[in-house]
Amino acid sequence: MHGQAENRDMATVGLQSIAKSFGATKVLGGVDLSIADGEFLTLVGPSGCGKSTLIRIIAGLETQDSGSVAIGGLGVDHMRPHERRVAMVFQSYALYPHMSVRSNIAVPLTMSRMTMRQRLPLVRLMSRSRREIMRGIDADVAAVAAQLQLEHLLDRRPAQLSGGQRQRVALGRAMVRNPDVFLMDEPLSNLDAKLRVHMRTELAELHKRLGVTFIYVTHDQIEAMTMSDRVAMMDAGEILQLGKPSELYDLPASIKVAQFIGSPAINLLPATVGPGGRVELFGRPLARAVEEPAGSAVTLGIRAEALSIGQADPGHGARASFSARLRRKENLGSEFILHFDLAGPDASGVTMRATPASAALVQESSEVTLTFDEGLCHVFNSAGRRLEARDGSSRNTIVSLKAWP
Ligand SMILES: Nc1ncnc2c1ncn2[C@@H]1O[C@H](COP(=O)(O)OP(=O)(O)OP(=O)(O)O)[C@@H](O)[C@H]1O
Numbered sequence: 001m002h003g004q005a006e007n008r009d010m011a012t013v014g015l016q017s018i019a020k021s022f023g024a025t026k027v028l029g030g031v032d033l034s035i036a037d038g039e040f041l042t043l044v045g046p047s048g049c050g051k052s053t054l055i056r057i058i059a060g061l062e063t064q065d066s067g068s069v070a071i072g073g074l075g076v077d078h079m080r081p082h083e084r085r086v087a088m089v090f091q092s093y094a095l096y097p098h099m100s101v102r103s104n105i106a107v108p109l110t111m112s113r114m115t116m117r118q119r120l121p122l123v124r125l126m127s128r129s130r131r132e133i134m135r136g137i138d139a140d141v142a143a144v145a146a147q148l149q150l151e152h153l154l155d156r157r158p159a160q161l162s163g164g165q166r167q168r169v170a171l172g173r174a175m176v177r178n179p180d181v182f183l184m185d186e187p188l189s190n191l192d193a194k195l196r197v198h199m200r201t202e203l204a205e206l207h208k209r210l211g212v213t214f215i216y217v218t219h220d221q222i223e224a225m226t227m228s229d230r231v232a233m234m235d236a237g238e239i240l241q242l243g244k245p246s247e248l249y250d251l252p253a254s255i256k257v258a259q260f261i262g263s264p265a266i267n268l269l270p271a272t273v274g275p276g277g278r279v280e281l282f283g284r285p286l287a288r289a290v291e292e293p294a295g296s297a298v299t300l301g302i303r304a305e306a307l308s309i310g311q312a313d314p315g316h317g318a319r320a321s322f323s324a325r326l327r328r329k330e331n332l333g334s335e336f337i338l339h340f341d342l343a344g345p346d347a348s349g350v351t352m353r354a355t356p357a358s359a360a361l362v363q364e365s366s367e368v369t370l371t372f373d374e375g376l377c378h379v380f381n382s383a384g385r386r387l388e389a390r391d392g393s394s395r396n397t398i399v400s401l402k403a404w405p
């Protein structure tokens with residue numbers, strides 16, 4: 001336990017070519033990742049992409065086949081989990097049901113500060129040194145309980161707590177070890193929606209207060225977007241993109257990232273490249289041009305908030321038109337998600353974000369004109385990579401998706 005405080009400023013985490021297979025299944029294909037001291041880094045990605053495996057390798061709960069893990073610049077591959085100065089919080093909380101909240105939080109300290117003998121029930125009553133250690137542990141537990149507002153719950157059993165309270169106990173048990181790195185594997189996924197929003201804020205504040213490194217796993221992209229300094233989006237054992245949340249949202253490197261980040265999911269429409277690299281949507285040229293040979297098939301990605309109802313300003317850039325018919329309005333309270341059908345041969349439909357006021361202007365089954373801002377859409381090549389817009393051709397052009405013919 002010595003040396004923790006001195007190394008507090010050294011809690012970087014470095015992963016080098018981490019590969020892992022379970023039998024014939026390749027789960028991680030050589031992951032490289034550098035996490036800064038004090039950073040909140042989130043791993044996101046679809047179920048089964050290897051997030052838990054990666055975080056368990058950092059914790060030392062799983063051994064990689066090749067590659068190395070460094071914490072604070074020191075290789076930790078030979079270290080057991082409790083020697084790594086990391087603490088892990090699991091989705092399932094993993095609390096001991098027969099123990100009080102106090103004892104649950106104290107577990108890591110009892111394990112590290114007491115000998116086997118001192119933990120025995122009989123020794124408990126007579127040993128003086130044990131009483132001293134206990135006092136120290138009690139003080140540490142009290143300090144953590146105060147930070148997490150658990151003081152009034154210390155004598156309860158886990159079964160007598162709400163989901164959010166249990167999650168705070170699990171956090172407390174991690175905090176009491178005073179780790180340099182917190183590893184959290186979907187810690188909020190067992191909570192109901194409202195509590196999850198609340199705990200999101202609490203975790204972000206806790207991170208700020210403690211100033212230590214957080215590595216956080218979730219497949220909830222809203223959690224990833226709202227809490228993280230950086231997000232690593234994983235798929236099939238690889239990191240597809242690493243960057244600030246806004247970078248993943250505004251400049252997704254690929255269709256997979258664009259589809260995963262953002263809710264509702266980005267609209268994807270089939271398009272082609274015409275003469276001069278101009279992108280053609282349903283046979284009509286947009287203002288957008290890309291460095292791609294004419295005749296190439298591309299995909300146009302349009303965020304739901306880039307669409308709006310109504311005619312484009314006449315004479316305002318290029319026009320593309322295709323038919324859109326309102327299939328369904330989804331009322332989210334503060335806003336609507338409108339689902340449109342398209343008459344195009346391959347396009348199944350588009351979704352659009354709308355204020356309640358603009359949603360009220362359209363009826364289900366009615367035909368409308370949609371417009372979109374080309375500056376807010378992305379073009380992907382046939383391999384799914386995002387293509388840069390050529391010479392400012394993405395700027396501020398409004399395109400109409402004209403009414404049902
Ligand atoms: N102990 C194991 N033995 C065999 N296969 C495993 C083992 N642990 C994980 N896997 C497999 O490795 C792959 C990655 O699993 P992992 O738990 O890392 O995914 P994940 O990204 O955390 O998914 P989820 O979002 O569902 O939690 C999956 O295909 C899983 O079935």
Ligand SMILES: [Mg+2]
Binds near residue numbers: 051052053185
């Ligand atoms: Mg997992």
